[in-house]
Amino acid sequence: MDNNIPTHKSVMMNEVLEILNPKSNETYIDCTLGAGGHTRKILDSADCHVIGIDRDPMVFSLNQDRYKSYGDRLTLINGRFGELTNHISKIGIKKVDAIFIDLGVSSMQLDTPERGFSFRYDAPLDMRMDDNKTSVFDIINKYKEEDLANIIYLFGEERKSRRIAKNIIEQRKIKKIQTTFELSNIIKKSKAGKYHKIHPSTKTFQGLRIYLNDELKELYSALISSESILNEGGKLIVISFHSLEDRIVKNFIKYNSISEKKYSLGNTELPFYYKTKRVTKPTKSEIKENPRSRSAHLRYVYRTSAQEILKNNSHNFIKYGGVSV
Numbered sequence: 001m002d003n004n005i006p007t008h009k010s011v012m013m014n015e016v017l018e019i020l021n022p023k024s025n026e027t028y029i030d031c032t033l034g035a036g037g038h039t040r041k042i043l044d045s046a047d048c049h050v051i052g053i054d055r056d057p058m059v060f061s062l063n064q065d066r067y068k069s070y071g072d073r074l075t076l077i078n079g080r081f082g083e084l085t086n087h088i089s090k091i092g093i094k095k096v097d098a099i100f101i102d103l104g105v106s107s108m109q110l111d112t113p114e115r116g117f118s119f120r121y122d123a124p125l126d127m128r129m130d131d132n133k134t135s136v137f138d139i140i141n142k143y144k145e146e147d148l149a150n151i152i153y154l155f156g157e158e159r160k161s162r163r164i165a166k167n168i169i170e171q172r173k174i175k176k177i178q179t180t181f182e183l184s185n186i187i188k189k190s191k192a193g194k195y196h197k198i199h200p201s202t203k204t205f206q207g208l209r210i211y212l213n214d215e216l217k218e219l220y221s222a223l224i225s226s227e228s229i230l231n232e233g234g235k236l237i238v239i240s241f242h243s244l245e246d247r248i249v250k251n252f253i254k255y256n257s258i259s260e261k262k263y264s265l266g267n268t269e270l271p272f273y274y275k276t277k278r279v280t281k282p283t284k285s286e287i288k289e290n291p292r293s294r295s296a297h298l299r300y301v302y303r304t305s306a307q308e309i310l311k312n313n314s315h316n317f318i319k320y321g322g323v324s325v
């Protein structure tokens with residue numbers, strides 16, 4: 001614990017370090033600094049430079065104090081990784097040797113009740129990762145039934161979305177829905193008798209969070225930027241926690257990379273090459289020690305020597321599996 005702020009256990013640390021293989025004088029971007037677990041290990045492994053980005057102002061100010069000792073080897077940026085190119089050009093950097101993305105929320109966010117990310121604590125409905133004006137309170141209390149149902153279905157993959165949306169609207173007629181527990185009780189009522197392994201509110205809360213923070217578009221933008229930011233041989237490493245995110249990463253790799261073998265034979269038609277197309281998952285012992293790691297999916301590719309060939313308009317959010325309402 002640090003100033004009573006919950007700590008975050010970094011996921012798949014060994015796998016990330018092995019792929020990234022930090023070297024002196026190289027520069028890496030950690031797009032999702034969080035508690036700085038991955039960044040700290042990277043900085044401790046070699047005399048390298050890390051640009052640590054996080055959209056959450058709380059995370060940012062915490063890390064400013066915590067990691068002073070790294071001096072100018074660590075550059076902190078408070079902002080969204082969807083604007084990667086802008087962020088690094090503002091600090092005079094054009095190319096880097098790796099881009100790392102560890103998606104989702106940190107335990108610091110999840111376990112700080114007043115942030116409203118978790119149905120396990122009673123708190124105002126919020127879930128904003130940054131200073132977004134709209135919060136989940138606005139979505140729940142202002143959106144039309146059909147839009148609510150679509151958000152819960154598309155972003156949460158919740159099969160009972162229509163019933164949940166209907167019950168939210170019914171409840172709203174009586175009084176505004178203010179708290180996580182109020183929302184969770186409506187969801188539980190809507191899913192009565194269907195309580196299996198995961199909590200009935202998991203999918204709806206996750207869907208609302210992903211929609212509110214525009215998380216899929218953020219991911220898509222960062223993937224696209226990586227083509228122009230990575231040096232030849234540079235690594236793009238992504239850990240996702242949700243099938244919607246993983247689908248986008250998987251398809252991005254599918255459409256934009258070739259095998260290492262083809263690349264070594266001189267094929268430079270695409271901007272990335274892969275050593276394996278298979279997803280890497282946490283070991284059983286990591287899952288036992290840190291159950292939050294259980295849904296982690298890691299994928300990675302390397303930048304080829306191909307000139308920047310894929311201009312933005314050759315990418316397509318929907319083709320890569322993105323969803324929008």
Ligand SMILES: C[S@@+](CC[C@H](N)C(=O)[O-])C[C@H]1O[C@@H](n2cnc3c(N)ncnc32)[C@H](O)[C@@H]1O
Nearest residue numbers: 010032034035036037038054055056080081218
């Ligand atoms: C899973 S945590 C990262 C944990 C970190 N790797 C560690 O070891 O401590 C994800 C972090 O990414 C941040 N984040 C999520 N989406 C973001 C985005 N689009 N831009 C910048 N930061 C983002 C969240 O605020 C959160 O702090």
